[in-house]
Amino acid sequence: MPVCTPNDWIYHGQGKAKYYLFAEDVKAELATGSGTSMKSVPVGELWMHAGDCMTNPGAVKAPYSCSGNIYDITLDSQGEIDHIKEIWHP
Template sequence: MGRPAGHQDTTFACGGPNDGDGHFEPAGAPKTFTFAAGATAALLSGAEQTTVPLADLLQHIQSCKSDPGSVKAPRTCGSEYLVKVDASGAITAIGQRYRP
């Protein structure tokens, strides 16, 4: 798509705020990335991922950032996403990650 968006890399850390469970922590400076043509997206519907248009995922993220109360079940505002990139660094797949 070539549409730029912001992100920040993370590292996995053991222990922490979730009763000693592992979690992701920001690492490094914020960056800008683009989506590859044909990039796929998924949002959680309860604990299951559901494929959605990329535009829907971007709108969902914006809603979670600006007005989390507007996001209704079974959708959630979990802020962890698994991202796959191609050799150029463009996102080819992005999906919200379930975390019990």
């Protein structure tokens, strides 16, 4: 959930850590810059991007960047991720 701060807004986790599965028809999006610039990608590409951002940011090539490892997700009625998008942050 985003929380406002004096300089910006940030996300804070809430509750206990939980593992989620991806729905069969998950929609995945990567940020391509500031604002609402997004590119739809296969979930595997998003997964690799997130891994590179956590372990090897130099491997991430334009138009993508590692912008804070922040992802907005929505769940379907079975509790699986049906939409995941990277949130761009400078």
